[in-house]
Amino acid sequence: MVRRRGSQESRREEILLAALDVFAERGYTGASIASIAERVGLSQQGLLHYFPSKDRLLAEVLRLRDERNLDVLVLPGEGGAITLDTVAALVEYNAQRRGIVQSFTVLSAESVIEDHPAKDFFRERYGTSRAWMAEVIRAELGDELPAGLTPEQAAPLMFAVMDGLQLQWLLAPDEIDMPGLFRAFLALLKTRHPAAE
Amino acid sequence: MVRRRGSQESRREEILLAALDVFAERGYTGASIASIAERVGLSQQGLLHYFPSKDRLLAEVLRLRDERNLDVLVLPGEGGAITLDTVAALVEYNAQRRGIVQSFTVLSAESVIEDHPAKDFFRERYGTSRAWMAEVIRAELGDELPAGLTPEQAAPLMFAVMDGLQLQWLLAPDEIDMPGLFRAFLALLKTRHPAAE
DNA sequence: CCGCGATTACCGAGTGGTCGGTAGGTTGTG
DNA sequence: CACAACCTACCGACCACTCGGTAATCGCGG
Numbered sequence: 001m002v003r004r005r006g007s008q009e010s011r012r013e014e015i016l017l018a019a020l021d022v023f024a025e026r027g028y029t030g031a032s033i034a035s036i037a038e039r040v041g042l043s044q045q046g047l048l049h050y051f052p053s054k055d056r057l058l059a060e061v062l063r064l065r066d067e068r069n070l071d072v073l074v075l076p077g078e079g080g081a082i083t084l085d086t087v088a089a090l091v092e093y094n095a096q097r098r099g100i101v102q103s104f105t106v107l108s109a110e111s112v113i114e115d116h117p118a119k120d121f122f123r124e125r126y127g128t129s130r131a132w133m134a135e136v137i138r139a140e141l142g143d144e145l146p147a148g149l150t151p152e153q154a155a156p157l158m159f160a161v162m163d164g165l166q167l168q169w170l171l172a173p174d175e176i177d178m179p180g181l182f183r184a185f186l187a188l189l190k191t192r193h194p195a196a197e
Numbered sequence: 198m199v200r201r202r203g204s205q206e207s208r209r210e211e212i213l214l215a216a217l218d219v220f221a222e223r224g225y226t227g228a229s230i231a232s233i234a235e236r237v238g239l240s241q242q243g244l245l246h247y248f249p250s251k252d253r254l255l256a257e258v259l260r261l262r263d264e265r266n267l268d269v270l271v272l273p274g275e276g277g278a279i280t281l282d283t284v285a286a287l288v289e290y291n292a293q294r295r296g297i298v299q300s301f302t303v304l305s306a307e308s309v310i311e312d313h314p315a316k317d318f319f320r321e322r323y324g325t326s327r328a329w330m331a332e333v334i335r336a337e338l339g340d341e342l343p344a345g346l347t348p349e350q351a352a353p354l355m356f357a358v359m360d361g362l363q364l365q366w367l368l369a370p371d372e373i374d375m376p377g378l379f380r381a382f383l384a385l386l387k388t389r390h391p392a393a394e
Numbered sequence: 395c396c397g398c399g400a401t402t403a404c405c406g407a408g409t410g411g412t413c414g415g416t417a418g419g420t421t422g423t424g
Numbered sequence: 425c426a427c428a429a430c431c432t433a434c435c436g437a438c439c440a441c442t443c444g445g446t447a448a449t450c451g452c453g454g
Contacts, residue, residue, distance in 0.1 A: 008402080025311055029227040033440065044440085046404050054440065102309055109306030112299055112367040113223055123368045130365075130372075146343065147384035156373060157382055160361025167360055168327075168353055170309040171320045175327075176353060185354055187344035188385055205428080229413065241414085243430050251414065 012050050012060075014040050019061050024103035028058055028110055028118070055117040062107070062121050065100070084140055084186055087133075091162065092179040098170070105166050130155045137189070146191050154189060161185045209247050209257075211237050216258045221300035225255055225307055225315070252314040259304070259318050262297070281337055281383055284330075288359065289376040295367070302363050327352045334386070343388050351386060358382045 018039040022031045033054055037047035051057040073082060073090055094101050111118040133155040137145075145154055161182060169178040215236040219228045230251055234244035248254040270279060270287055291298050308315040330352040334342075342351055358379060366375040 011403090027224070027226055027307055027310055029224055030310070032438075034438085042403095043405055045406080045442090048441070049402090049404060052441095105306050106310060109302050109364060110224055112364070113221075113227070113303060119368070126365055126368060127372065146388045147381065149381055149385060153378060153381050156362065156365055156378055157358060160359075160365060160378075161354060161357045162361065163364055164357025164359065164361035165353065167306060167309070168323055168357060171316070171323060175324065181350060181353055181357075184344065184346055184350050188346060191343045191388065208429090230415090231412085240431060242416090242432085245415070246428085246430060249415095 008050075013064070015042075015047060015050055015057075016061050016064050019057055020065060020103050021099060023058070023061065023107060024099045027106045028054075028116075033057070058107075058117055059121070062118060065104070066125070081139060082136055084136065084189075087136070087158075088179065088183050088186060091165075091182045094166070095169070095178050098173075101166050102170055105163070105170060108163070126159065129159060133158055141190065145189060149189075158185075158189075205247075210261070212239075212244060212247055212254075213258050213261050216254055217262060217300050218296060220255070220258065220304060221296045224303045225313075230254070255304075255314055256318070259315060262301070263322070278336060279333055281333065281386075284333070284355075285376065285380050285383060288362075288379045291363070292366070292375050295370075298363050299367055302360070302367060305360070323356065326356060330355055338387065342386060346386075355382075355386075 015036065019031075019036045022036045022039065025031075026035075033047055034044040036057075037044045040047070047057075051060065069090075072093055073086060107118055108122050110116060111122045113119075130152075134151040137151040137154050137158075141151070143151065145151070165176065165178045165181055169176040212233065216228075216233045219233045219236065222228075223232075229241075230244055231241040233254075234241045237244070244254075248257065266287075269290055270283060304315055305319050307313060308319045310316075327349075331348040334348040334351050334355075338348070340348065342348070362373065362375045362378055366373040
């Protein structure tokens with residue numbers, strides 16, 4: 001029986017995409033290796049041939065998702081700097097990709113539990129993202145934000161708004177205009193303060 | 198062997214508190230009835246004598262948690278109206294109660310997956326909370342918010358900030374000053390807009 | 395172009411364990 | 425005697441993961 005359908009790499013990627021779907025639908029704990037394997041026409045043991053354990057599979061899924069997200073963020077700003085508008089565009093893009101958003105929301109929240117295999121990934125990710133976002137804000141809005149806010153304070157607030165809106169949007173997509181509300185928050189950050197220097 | 202240690206009601210509550218702990222530590226899917234039972238010195242079947250299924254147990258845990266949170270929010274504003282400052286005080290209170298915050302964060306995110314038993318609870322909860330919060334904002338700040346924001350837009354943003362900060366705080370408590378950042382966001386909402394009527 | 399050993403890509407069967415839930419008791423109390 | 429408060433024993437299903445295969449494919453010397 002011939003199996004020759006592409007390289008090992010493409011097969012691995014096929015599995016990673018299926019895994020992301022299943023993690024989105026059931027969370028990491030609730031997902032079984034067998035159910036992921038079934039989706040790509042493999043036995044559970046066939047999948048474990050490509051990834052030695054469920055933990056490692058999760059790790060590579062997260063790595064892949066991050067890569068792709070970086071593409072969306074960096075490509076439009078090619079050559080130029082990333083602006084707050086690029087970030088808003090990412091939120092708009094996410095509103096079309098429910099599965100991706102759901103996987104991220106479920107996995108990041110799940111990662112706070114003790115000994116979760118994704119805990120380090122998310123802690124590190126938020127740390128670097130906040131630092132990077134603070135610079136984006138400083139570059140665009142300067143150091144003087146409304147209400148005496150610093151870019152270092154605005155950055156975690158920004159990710160909080162993104163994440164929190166995603167949760168509410170996932171629960172009630174018809175009630176929550178995620179991109180609109182995110183832009184409203186950005187507008188809040190951009191208001192010029194009356195008691196200027 | 199006498200077991201007479203209080204009423205059925207107190208025994209049930211004891212179980213609910215233990216369940217909240219275990220759900221916080223392992224999520225709903227990851228928690229087992231047996232591990233909750235063990236914590237209150239019962240067998241798994243002993244616990245099922247009080248709550249007929251895991252789903253029902255979760256439902257009652259959430260109901261209890263909501264009741265308690267309402268106490269914190271309503272009692273300080275006794276007689277008077279609830280203000281944004283009361284909400285900030287709740288965030289401060291939460292920063293001392295990691296377990297409660299963690300259970301809420303994990304369970305609410307988990308609830309977005311298909312057929313999750315807590316999905317209706319959280320959808321409804323966010324719906325009513327947003328409406329209620331919009332009124333609190335309107336009562337305190339009026340209809341004219343910075344950047345043309347309406348109270349109906351500010352309410353979901355507020356919960357987004359609360360939830361999103363909780364996630365970042367749970368992952369890195371030392372880096373994130375949750376109450377401080379929340380108050381910073383409130384300050385942002387309170388800035389008087391320069392282009393006033 | 396052929397043959398052959400190494401490698402790849404799987405699968406069947408099984409391990410030990412946990413899951414939520416049920417059936418049917420026993421024991422002490424009002 | 426009825427009932428609450430449990431328990432032991434058990435069920436079938438599922439869990440991640442291991443072992444030991446087998447069939448196809450590849451690189452490569454002749």
